[in-house]
Amino acid sequence: MTEAETRSAVVEREIPHPAEKIWRALTQPHLMEEWLMKNDFQPKVGHRFNLRGEWGGVLDCEVLTIEPNRTLAYTWNFAHEDAAYALKSVVTFTLTPTGTGTRLRVEQAGFRPEQKQAFGGARAGWQQFLANLEETLARID
Template identity: 65%
Template sequence: MTDTDTDTRTVTVEREIPHPPEKLWRALTQPHLIAEWLMKNDFGLDLGHRFQLRGDWGHVDCEILDVEPGRSLSYSWNHAHDDPAYALESTVTFTLEPTSAGTRLRMEQVGFRPDQKQAFGGAKGGWRIHLENLEKVVATLD
């Protein structure tokens, strides 16, 4: 079996946020802020750092894959589950682009298999809510 673009699906959410990239970067990379908009965590920004995102339902194992300070952040997003339809090995990438009004934030989660319709749908809705919460957190920063 070969890997092609049709084997997996991607959730992409873009938002224009009326704050500078520096503020968004803080909210994307500081553990206490990540906990406010996403999940409890033991995040660290070093390349290769392994961390967990924790919720009432369980946790996601992550590893920092790429960091361009103030511009992009990428980490693995691996959720183990007994049911293969819910087990997920994917990559999440945040990209920040300065605009005249603030920042264009792009979030991509790559790696949903065709049989993971529920996980894919959940991620589509979930990321929209998380990014709304991210914007609220950023609005409170000095």
Template identity: 60%
Template sequence: MTKLATATATRTLVVDREMSHPPEKIWRALTQPHLIEEWLMKSDFKPVVDHRFNFRADWGSVDCQVLAIEPNKTLSYTWAAYGLESVVTWTLTPTSTGTHLRMEQAGFQSEEDANYKGASYGWQKFLGDLELVVAKLD
């Protein structure tokens, strides 16, 4: 008798954005708690691999752990809330006019359509707010 393994399909949400700012400025907004709070949520984030932190809002919180950090280039952390177990990865690539920012949230199960749609809407708003925060930085 042959047993077939069933693979669970997961989806990844990808948001790409061109920003007219250098990676260093965007990195500050991605990694400094007082700036993160301005565009995303309150947090006790520290740019240290394995650091456990959470994002807090009036609706609840997100439990996270830093997975990877390459200053001004890559930041990755787990994102766990309301049954969703995923990984958020930020990639900054310098361009001739600023930075190509890529945000990927990987790990949406096929039955998590509402989470996927909510995240898709939410990240567009958050990234718009991120751009406003970065534009104010010196």
């Protein structure tokens, strides 16, 4: 399947915090757990880690890109016995400084055309994750 045959869920948000602070929340495991999921993340290209959801699901991930305070990308793969629910995707966080903070762009790429429910779930899910992220950022220095 070519990239053209897959879809990407994109969520963008202007956040009134500097990129360095957001980067910490994106890459420090204890902060990631507050807004995303339990994890064993390390900010090193090639590091394999899991994200463990409250629903009991486990995502298999691998760090693909690290550009401090700018770009973070990792695989976001969910194995399932029913191929319609299995997902192989890549999540990319892009931070762009603005006059009032940082524009955060999250793109989850790799949804197959028949994965309409997963695609819709990702779009809604990332909105909630980013709302949680903003709450976490408001609590930390």
